[in-house]
Amino acid sequence: GAGVSQSPSNKVTEKGKDVELRCDPISGHTALYWYRQRLGQGLEFLIYFQGNSAPDKSGLPSDRFSAERTGESVSTLTIQRTQQEDSAVYLCASSLGLRGAETQYFGPGTRLLVL
Amino acid sequence: RKEVEQDPGPFNVPEGATVAFNCTYSNSASQSFFWYRQDCRKEPKLLMSVYSSGNEDGRFTAQLNRASQYISLLIRDSKLSDSATYLCVVNRNDYKLSFGAGTTVTVRA
Numbered sequence: 134g135a136g137v138s139q140s141p142s143n144k145v146t147e148k149g150k151d152v153e154l155r156c157d158p159i160s161g162h163t164a165l166y167w168y169r170q171r172l173g174q175g176l177e178f179l180i181y182f183q184g185n186s187a188p189d190k191s192g193l194p195s196d197r198f199s200a201e202r203t204g205e206s207v208s209t210l211t212i213q214r215t216q217q218e219d220s221a222v223y224l225c226a227s228s229l230g231l232r233g234a235e236t237q238y239f240g241p242g243t244r245l246l247v248l
Numbered sequence: 249r250k251e252v253e254q255d256p257g258p259f260n261v262p263e264g265a266t267v268a269f270n271c272t273y274s275n276s277a278s279q280s281f282f283w284y285r286q287d288c289r290k291e292p293k294l295l296m297s298v299y300s301s302g303n304e305d306g307r308f309t310a311q312l313n314r315a316s317q318y319i320s321l322l323i324r325d326s327k328l329s330d331s332a333t334y335l336c337v338v339n340r341n342d343y344k345l346s347f348g349a350g351t352t353v354t355v356r357a
Contacts, residue, residue: 173349175335175348176335181343183343224291224292235343236294239293240291
């Protein structure tokens with residue numbers, strides 16, 4: 134079946150503009166995660182959804198970052214007033230959501246460059 | 249201190265060689281451990297889970313040392329296709345995975 138998909142693949146924007154990143158999880162996966170990966174660094178947890186609820190937003194770096202999920206499916210990560218330090222790959226993952234420590238399946242990521 | 253630390257490498261090895269590397273984790277409450285593989289400009293993919301008794305998957309062997317809080321990965325008979333960054337991943341039995349920054353392995357012909 135289809136894996137996790139993300140769009141756009143690449144996004145170049147100007148400092149101060151807003152961007153929206155989209156994630157389509159694997160069908161039937163109730164858990165969805167957003168991570169950020171800066172060049173040469175490990176993955177940084179941003180937010181976790183179980184269904185449409187986000188019980189853990191602790192990883193969001195600032196109030197410029199927000200995320201929502203609808204229909205227990207698609208999720209959107211929004212970055213307002215982008216800054217150059219927001220440049221990174223934003224990865225989305227999904228899992229069945231039945232228990233902790235499940236295998237997470239990653240999408241190909243959105244490469245964001247803020248000029 | 250980072251929750252998961254890895255030697256970034258790179259480990260440059262010839263085809264057929266054995267390469268091994270470790271990662272250390274800081275939270276003694278960690279319960280689940282994984283190795284993910286990430287190819288250049290690609291997403292991470294699960295390579296294998298790491299069990300307390302150690303486990304093998306083909307040419308890959310993973311070990312866990314809870315007392316010293318480290319995990320190891322050994323690759324035997326290296327192939328060119330093993331060239332990648334290997335991410336050590338730790339979980340405290342909830343949904344949040346903590347990733348190391350990765351160890352880069354380059355296998356040369």
